[in-house]
Amino acid sequence: MERVEVKLGENSYTIFITNGEISKAGRFLRQYMRSPKVMIITDSTVNRLAGEKVKKSFLDEGLDVFVEEIPPGEKSKRLSVMESLFTAALEKRLDRDSVIVALGGGVVGDIAGFTAACYMRGIDYFQIPTTLLAQVDSSVGGKVAVNLPHAKNIIGAFHQPKSVFIDISVLKSLPEREFRAGLSEVIKYGIIWDWEFFEFLEKELDKIFFDFDEEKIIKAVKRSCEIKAHIVSKDEKEKGIRAILNFGHTIGHAVEAAGGYSRFRHGEAVAVGQYFEAKLAVFLGLVREDIVERIKAILIKAGLPIDFNGIDPEEVIRNIYYDKKIKREIPRFVLPKDYGMVDVFEIDHKTLEKFFDVVDRGKKI
Numbered sequence: 515m516e517r518v519e520v521k522l523g524e525n526s527y528t529i530f531i532t533n534g535e536i537s538k539a540g541r542f543l544r545q546y547m548r549s550p551k552v553m554i555i556t557d558s559t560v561n562r563l564a565g566e567k568v569k570k571s572f573l574d575e576g577l578d579v580f581v582e583e584i585p586p587g588e589k590s591k592r593l594s595v596m597e598s599l600f601t602a603a604l605e606k607r608l609d610r611d612s613v614i615v616a617l618g619g620g621v622v623g624d625i626a627g628f629t630a631a632c633y634m635r636g637i638d639y640f641q642i643p644t645t646l647l648a649q650v651d652s653s654v655g656g657k658v659a660v661n662l663p664h665a666k667n668i669i670g671a672f673h674q675p676k677s678v679f680i681d682i683s684v685l686k687s688l689p690e691r692e693f694r695a696g697l698s699e700v701i702k703y704g705i706i707w708d709w710e711f712f713e714f715l716e717k718e719l720d721k722i723f724f725d726f727d728e729e730k731i732i733k734a735v736k737r738s739c740e741i742k743a744h745i746v747s748k749d750e751k752e753k754g755i756r757a758i759l760n761f762g763h764t765i766g767h768a769v770e771a772a773g774g775y776s777r778f779r780h781g782e783a784v785a786v787g788q789y790f791e792a793k794l795a796v797f798l799g800l801v802r803e804d805i806v807e808r809i810k811a812i813l814i815k816a817g818l819p820i821d822f823n824g825i826d827p828e829e830v831i832r833n834i835y836y837d838k839k840i841k842r843e844i845p846r847f848v849l850p851k852d853y854g855m856v857d858v859f860e861i862d863h864k865t866l867e868k869f870f871d872v873v874d875r876g877k878k879i
């Protein structure tokens with residue numbers, strides 16, 4: 515069992531990283547509970563795979579637990595689904611001391627966390643993330659949200675979980691494409707913070723992906739959580755350094771939106787974004803060119819896309835201007851400036867157009 519601490523004063527919490535211990539989740543999480551009532555929110559796929567085990571682990575602790583299931587997929591991350599969760603919570607008499615458990619990927623984590631943030635003005639919740647993306651990224655840091663039809667994560671809150679319980683063995687049933695999408699965020703941590711970790715991934719990616727080497731997966735998940743925890747503890751509400759977690763995301767979100775949120779998985783769009791933002795850094799003379807080659811190579815090795823897949827660069831530029839990070843209408847990019855080091859840069863429209871023009875004509879940058 516590995517532990518990572520997220521240090522946030524009175525909102526601090528522990529991330530437990532285990533291998534094959536999901537049926538002990540209740541035993542670990544019991545210590546953080548003030549009342550016996552537990553509402554597990556999960557999607558139907560994860561419920562089938564792990565719902566019973568997790569429910570039993572709370573029952574075994576003598577707790578009063580029930581499960582609310584939502585359909586899998588991004589479409590569930592909306593207000594009407596939240597309303598049905600509030601109604602279920604109220605009917606089952608959840609009170610201010612009760613807890614919600616988010617059992618699933620980022621979709622479940624985001625909606626369950628936001629439900630916990632709003633119900634009775636905020637109750638406690640735990641994260642039990644079951645996708646690689648959720649284990650290394652979305653379950654940590656307290657950002658919770660739902661979507662409007664044309665705007666992702668536009669209604670949300672910061673609400674930290676009381677604890678995060680990770681079991682890497684659940685990743686065995688994860689579809690290959692989802693696993694690859696999670697790797698995109700893992701690779702990101704190496705680029706923004708820890709080049710040694712990046713080199714570990716360059717070397718061990720095949721063992722992680724093809725061989726399901728448990729030791730190496732634990733290392734990758736733990737290091738990712740450590741880096742995210744460290745950055746979040748310095749800047750919980752994204753007033754400064756937390757923005758660096760958005761490397762690959764300015765172009766990534768623009769590509770994801772242009773694909774109608776269905777062509778690319780989030781991690782795939784972020785892979786495209788990481789590659790093009792690294793290219794942009796070279797274009798601006800911020801960093802040596804070989805960094806792009808290394809980033810390109812590792813993304814390809816992870817089976818991730820590195821091109822727009824037919825999406826018009828003009829549309830990508832347009833979407834960049836809808837980014838939540840934008841200030842005074844000048845888009846902000848997190849760009850590499852050295853190995854394992856990034857910074858935030860404002861890029862004006864002319865420069866952007868010039869860059870995309872070069873990209874579009876396939877010129878060497």
Ligand SMILES: NC(=O)c1ccc[n+]([C@@H]2O[C@H](COP(=O)([O-])OP(=O)(O)OC[C@H]3O[C@@H](n4cnc5c(N)ncnc54)[C@H](O)[C@@H]3O)[C@@H](O)[C@H]2O)c1
Nearest residue numbers: 559586587619620621622644645647648652657684687688
């Ligand atoms: N809050 C944050 O900080 C943050 C960060 C990154 C992403 N996100 C959000 O996360 C969401 C994406 O999360 P995701 O990629 O985990 O997608 P997801 O939750 O949709 O899960 C992907 C699919 O995998 C299935 N699944 C989950 N666990 C499984 C398992 N162990 N075995 C087999 N199938 C399994 C799910 O049912 C689903 O069909 C997006 O909505 C994104 O906005 C939030």
Ligand SMILES: [Zn+2]
Nearest residue numbers: 699763780784
């Ligand atoms: Zn992301």
